[in-house]
Amino acid sequence: MSSMSIYIQRRLEKASLNPDLFKRELNQSIKMLIASEIDELAAWFVNFTKDKPQLKNLKPEKAYERNLLIKY
Numbered sequence: 001m002s003s004m005s006i007y008i009q010r011r012l013e014k015a016s017l018n019p020d021l022f023k024r025e026l027n028q029s030i031k032m033l034i035a036s037e038i039d040e041l042a043a044w045f046v047n048f049t050k051d052k053p054q055l056k057n058l059k060p061e062k063a064y065e066r067n068l069l070i071k072y
Contacts, residue, residue: 002037
């Protein structure tokens with residue numbers, strides 16, 4: 001796991017109290033990452049949101065545009 005992935009995961013964890021902020025941070029993060037890091041982020045997203053229904057149903061636009069989080 002890259003240091004960028006870890007940094008982004010920590011940012012998202014902090015933003016998770018506000019679904020709108022979380023969605024915005026997620027979309028911004030996807031723009032900065034390379035494909036392999038986005039795959040790591042997608043796996044983390046699924047695991048992190050398992051017990052957070054307010055975040056689980058978010059549909060990050062950029063992820064769906066790039067078809068990278070759809071598989072999760």
